[in-house]
Amino acid sequence: MLSRGEGLRAFSLSFVLIVPIVLGQFFGGFILPIPEPEPTQPSTFTCQGHTYAVGPGEAILNGGFEQDLTSWYTAQGGGGANSPTVSTVVAHGGTQSAKVDGVPSPATHAEQDGAFTAAASLFSFWFYPEAYGTDGHFVAELLRNWNPSAGTAEVPTGVTVFSATVRWAAWRSFAGTGVLQDVAVSLAPGAWHSVQVVMDGGLGIQCLFVDGAEVASASVSPANTFDGTVVLFGDASYFGDAGIAYYDDLSLLPVTPATAGVCPFSQGYWKTHLAAWPVDSLALGTRTYSKSELTTILRIPPRGDASLILAHQLIAAKLNVAFGVDPTPIAAVLVDADGLLGATAIPQHVAPSSPLGQEMVADASVLDDFNNGRLTPGC
Numbered sequence: 001m002l003s004r005g006e007g008l009r010a011f012s013l014s015f016v017l018i019v020p021i022v023l024g025q026f027f028g029g030f031i032l033p034i035p036e037p038e039p040t041q042p043s044t045f046t047c048q049g050h051t052y053a054v055g056p057g058e059a060i061l062n063g064g065f066e067q068d069l070t071s072w073y074t075a076q077g078g079g080g081a082n083s084p085t086v087s088t089v090v091a092h093g094g095t096q097s098a099k100v101d102g103v104p105s106p107a108t109h110a111e112q113d114g115a116f117t118a119a120a121s122l123f124s125f126w127f128y129p130e131a132y133g134t135d136g137h138f139v140a141e142l143l144r145n146w147n148p149s150a151g152t153a154e155v156p157t158g159v160t161v162f163s164a165t166v167r168w169a170a171w172r173s174f175a176g177t178g179v180l181q182d183v184a185v186s187l188a189p190g191a192w193h194s195v196q197v198v199m200d201g202g203l204g205i206q207c208l209f210v211d212g213a214e215v216a217s218a219s220v221s222p223a224n225t226f227d228g229t230v231v232l233f234g235d236a237s238y239f240g241d242a243g244i245a246y247y248d249d250l251s252l253l254p255v256t257p258a259t260a261g262v263c264p265f266s267q268g269y270w271k272t273h274l275a276a277w278p279v280d281s282l283a284l285g286t287r288t289y290s291k292s293e294l295t296t297i298l299r300i301p302p303r304g305d306a307s308l309i310l311a312h313q314l315i316a317a318k319l320n321v322a323f324g325v326d327p328t329p330i331a332a333v334l335v336d337a338d339g340l341l342g343a344t345a346i347p348q349h350v351a352p353s354s355p356l357g358q359e360m361v362a363d364a365s366v367l368d369d370f371n372n373g374r375l376t377p378g379c
Contacts, residue, residue, distance in 0.1 A: 041054050041122065041124060041253065042054070042212075045122065045198045045207070045209070045255070047200065047205060047207035047214075047217065048205045048207060049264070049379065050200065050203065050257060050262070050263055051257070051378075052256065053255060053256050054253055054254075054255055055253060057253060058251060058252070058253060059115070059116055059117070059252040059253070060114070060116075060231055060252050061112060063125075063250035063251050064248060064250075065086055065247075065248065066094045066095065066096055069084065069086060069098070072084075072098075072110040073111065073112070074110055075111060075146075075148035076148065077107065077148040077149055077150075077238060078149050078150065079105060079107065079239070080106040080107075080238075081107045081108065081109060081238075082106060082108040084098045084099055084100045084101075084109070084233075084234055085098070085099045085101070086098060086099065090128055091246075091248060092246075093126070093248055093249045094248075096248075097246045097247060097248040098110070098233070098246065099244070099245075100138065100233075100234040100235050100247065101244050102136055102235035102237070102241050102242035102244065103235075103241055104136075104239065104241045105238060105239050105240075106238050107234070107236055107237055108235040109139070109232055109234030109235055109236050110232070110233060111146075111230050111231065111232040111233075112231050113229060113230055115227070116142045116156070116228035116229065116230070116231055117201075117227045117228075118142065118156040118157060118171070118199040118201050118226070118227050119200075119201040120199070120200050120201065120202065120254060120257075121252055121254055122196060122199075122251070122252070122253045122254075123140075123142060123157055123199065123252050124194065124195065124196040124249070124250075124252075125140045125233065125249060125251065126193065126195075126249045127140070127161065127192070127193050127245060127246070127247060128190075128193070128246040128248070129187055129190075129243065129244075129245045130189060130190070130243070130244040130245060130246065131189055131243045131244050132162075132189065132243040133241035133243035134240075134241060135237070135239075135240030135242070136235055136240030136243070137160050137161060137162050137167075137235070137236065138160070138234065138242050138243075138245050139160045139161070139233065139234065139235075139236040140159050140195065140231075140232070140233045140250065141157065141158030141159065141160075141169070141231070141233075142155065142156040142157050142158065142227075143156075143158070143229070143230040143231075143232055144226055144228050144229055144230070145174070145229075146230045151238065152174070153230070154172065154173050154226065155169040155170075156199070156226060156228040157169065157170055157199055157206060157228075159195055159197070161245075163186070163243075164184075165182050165184060165185070165186070166182070166183045166187070166208075166210065166215070167180070167182050168180070168181055168183055168197075168216055168218070170199075170206045170218035170220065171204075171218075171224055173224070173226075177220070177224050178218075179206075179218035179220060181216060181218070183210075183215050185210050185215050192248075193210065194210070194211055194212065195208075196208075196209040197209070198255060200255075201222060201225035201227075202222060204219055204220045204221055204222040204224070204275070205217065205218065205219050206218045219273045219275055219276040221275050221276070224275075231250065231252070233247050233250060234247070262324040262326075263325070263378070264316075264320035264323075264325045264370060264371050264376060264379065265319075265323070265371065267298065267312045267313055267315065267316035267371055269316075270298070270316050270319050271298040271299065274291070274295060277319060278319065278322040279291075279322045282315060282318050282319070284314060284346060285338050285339075285342045285343060285346075286338070286342060286343045289346075294315055297311050297315065297346055297347075298312060298315060300347060304351065304352060305347050305348070305349055305350060306350040306351065306352040306356070306358075306360040307341065307344075307347055307349070307350045307360060308346065309360060309364045310337055310341065310360040310361070310367075311346045312364070313363075313364045313367035314334070314337050314363075314364075314367060317330060317367045317370055317371055318334070321334075325376060326376065330370045330375065333363050333366045333367060336359075336363055337360075337363045337364075337367070340356065340359055340360050341360075
């Protein structure tokens with residue numbers, strides 16, 4: 001039997017331990033939730049030739065919904081909005097998930113304010129569609145300048161799920177800059193699906209992965225990248241029944257380059273990703289060409305012209321160097337290639353079998369190895 005003093009001490013200890021728990025449950029919207037374990041992710045991702053290691057430092061609070069919907073709220077838009085509910089029946093990680101039961105009107109979604117950087121991050125979530133509706137759509141996205149009343153926002157990255165396709169936005173601004181693309185991938189009902197987006201604002205690149213496979217990539221000028229201030233998930237269609245789905249393990253983790261140095265891109269990449277160019281002009285030989293002139297050269301089939309064979313690889317190599325790739329393995333070849341092209345405008349109609357053509361083709365071969373990462377360690 002405890003003495004009176006021991007009993008008081010035991011009661012005081014119980015009070016100290018129990019009261020914060022009770023208050024935390026009662027005033028859940030006013031305190032931070034208990035930190036959850038960060039969701040299990042692959043340790044590395046490769047995006048457009050760059051390998052990233054996933055680090056610790058979760059930015060989204062209660063993304064696994066183990067503290068119900070603490071930290072999540074619904075902003076009433078012009079058509080109103082319902083809140084998701086918590087499910088203990090269907091869950092991916094832990095024992096709970098967020099259930100979104102779409103209705104024809106209004107939307108059913110929740111959001112969270114914070115500092116959601118897209119500089120070098122992995123945005124991910126797990127999605128379980130129980131049944132798709134006849135209309136509407138589900139989303140998981142980072143937003144900036146979110147106006148619930150108007151239903152408008154800028155999107156650092158956003159995944160919109162329809163019954164047969166996924167629509168993906170990367171650094172999409174009010175002005176229409178950035179990338180918006182429809183991806184022919186279906187997230188079948190009755191199963192959990194992983195969705196991950198690697199974002200590197202410093203390079204202006206993103207890659208979308210669904211169920212472990214890369215399904216799309218995007219490139220913009222780094223000057224057009226921006227971070228988010230809101231994370232939102234659920235049925236974002238104010239009109240149309242999206243169906244019923246579950247979300248779990250929403251996450252935003254930092255990533256760091258895992259390779260030594262910057263990896264190069266091929267001439268085919270630079271030809272089709274003009275927004276990613278780090279410069280607007282280049283010198284080939286002793287002549288300077290504008291970006292428009294350079295893209296015209298890249299689009300001319302070589303058709304037996306050694307000057308074009310060399311120019312295509314030289315343009316890519318110089319763009320890679322401007323992008324930050326170490327030029328040491330090709331320093332001498334760059335000088336030699338410029339000397340071979342000289343002051344004559346490209347195309348120069350040089351036969352590959354001629355002595356000059358053979359030298360051009362030899363330099364182009366080395367530059368091709370460089371542009372495809374074969375001369376850069378770790379790429």
